Each structure stands twice: as C-alpha cells, then as structure tokens.
Amino acid sequence: MMTETSLTWRQQTVALSVPIECIGEIYFPCARSGASLVTVAKRNHSMPTMLDDDTLAFAHKVFNHCRNGDSAELATLLDAGLPANLLTSTGDSLLMLASYHGRTETTRLLLDHGGDPSLANDRAQTPLAGAVFKGDHAIVELLLEYGAEVDQLPPGGKTALMFAAMFNRTDLLLRLIEAGADSEMRDSEGKTALQLAQAMGATDTAAYLRSVAPRASAQG
Structure with a gap:
C-alpha cells in the first residue's frame, strides 16, 4: 500500500496521495478534449491515474512558484525530491514558466536541479x-551557459534565431549566431529566418540576414 506524503506549505500541511519523488508529469483537464487528470509515473513507481484535489492544488502552487520567482520555496521542494521537469497541461516545463517570466534566480535553480532546456511545449516553443x-x-545567456541547444527545431516549431529574426531582435540574433546558430535553417514550412523576418516586417534583422546570406551560402 502506498504511503501518503505530507508537505508543509506556508504553515499549511498538504497530504499527497503519492510520494513527491514519484511524480513525473502532471496534466490537467482540457476543456476542449475533456481529457482526464493523469500522472505519468517515474520509472519503477506505481501511480494512480487520477489526481486528488490536494495534489492538484500542490501542482498549481509549484507552477506559480516558478512564475513568481519563489526560489526559496521551490528549492525546498526540489531538495525534497520534486522532479524539475514537471509539465503543465500545455506542456510548459517548470523551466519554461520561470524563464518566460524572467525569473533568473529561479531559472538557474531549476537548471541546477536538472531542468531540461530542450523540453518544448505543445506550441513547439x-x-x-x-x-x-x-x-x-x-x-x-543563462540558458546558453547551461547548454541549451542553439539550433533546436521542435517539430512544427522554429529555432530561437527565427524568433529573433521575426521580432526584430538584432542584438539577440547576433548573440545566437555568435553561439553557433545557423541562419540558413528552415522551419517546417521551408522558410528561413530571413524569409520569416521579411514576412513580419522586421526590417533590421532582415537587413542583417540579407547582408550575411551570400557569405553563409559561400561557406556552405
């Protein structure tokens, strides 16, 4: 029989129906599909398929800790065995939540605990x-320091450099190229960063990519 795990959360004790170290991925109901609440067990652990209310509330608090940059609280949980690669219903990892909200300290904390910078969400980001x-x-800079793949191209998605090109972020475009990004890569529709920049009216990045395109082609 599985032993319950109790966690103290801001003076409130939360009883989980599964040990914290067993939680692999958490998915929440999708109104569109009516999907059930399920957990994906870590290897060698037996898990129920339904999440109780306490576990669900606990997961929401974890996600909010990442969004809000509550590093001290999150560190306590990670040290207690909380997996660093939990996912939301849309596939956002804890690392995605922290990094997208600009929480540098929390992002580093998650990376130090094994957060995977290669995990793309359901939107291929x-x-x-x-x-x-x-x-x-x-x-x-932090993600690059921890080995984020500069040219990662999730199925149906775009590389980081393509995003820099599309949103006219010339300084970041240059930084990614410096880190080894390939400006000639194509997305799933066959478009290069230059073509994407032109389509978005990103004049600065488009101008730069045009200036280096012949050189890149010659080197290729």
Whole structure:
C-alpha cells in the first residue's frame, strides 16, 4: 500500500496521495478534449491515474512558484525530491514558466536541479525561444551557459534565431549566431529566418540576414 506524503506549505500541511519523488508529469483537464487528470509515473513507481484535489492544488502552487520567482520555496521542494521537469497541461516545463517570466534566480535553480532546456511545449516553443521572444538577455545567456541547444527545431516549431529574426531582435540574433546558430535553417514550412523576418516586417534583422546570406551560402 502506498504511503501518503505530507508537505508543509506556508504553515499549511498538504497530504499527497503519492510520494513527491514519484511524480513525473502532471496534466490537467482540457476543456476542449475533456481529457482526464493523469500522472505519468517515474520509472519503477506505481501511480494512480487520477489526481486528488490536494495534489492538484500542490501542482498549481509549484507552477506559480516558478512564475513568481519563489526560489526559496521551490528549492525546498526540489531538495525534497520534486522532479524539475514537471509539465503543465500545455506542456510548459517548470523551466519554461520561470524563464518566460524572467525569473533568473529561479531559472538557474531549476537548471541546477536538472531542468531540461530542450523540453518544448505543445506550441513547439523551447525556453530559449521564449526568452528570445521576450527579449530577455539575461535568461538567454543563462540558458546558453547551461547548454541549451542553439539550433533546436521542435517539430512544427522554429529555432530561437527565427524568433529573433521575426521580432526584430538584432542584438539577440547576433548573440545566437555568435553561439553557433545557423541562419540558413528552415522551419517546417521551408522558410528561413530571413524569409520569416521579411514576412513580419522586421526590417533590421532582415537587413542583417540579407547582408550575411551570400557569405553563409559561400561557406556552405
């Protein structure tokens, strides 16, 4: 029989129906599909398929800790065995939540605990692409420092450099190229960063990409 786990959360004790170290991924109901609440067990653990209200509330608090940058609270949970790669209903990892909201300290904390910068959400967006979209230089540097794949192209998605090109972020475009990004890569529709920039009216990044395109082609 599985033993319940109790956690003290801001003077409130929350009893979980599963041990904290067993929680793998948490998914929430989708109004569109009517999907059930399920958990995906970590290897070698037996898990129920339904989440009770306390576990659901606990997960929401974890996600909000990441969004709000509550590093001290989150560190306590991670040290107690909370997996660093929990996912929301839309596939956002804890790292995505923290990095997208510009929480540098929390982002580093999650990376130090094994947060995976390669996890893309259901919209095929990676933490690095999200940070580029937000124009957050500190988060971009942090993710690169921890080995985020600069040219990661999730199925149906775009690279971080493509986001920089589309949203006219020339400084980040240059930084990604410096880090080894390939400006000639194509997305699932066959479009390059230059073509995407032109379609978005991103004049500065388009001008730069045009200026380096012949050189890139010659090197290729």
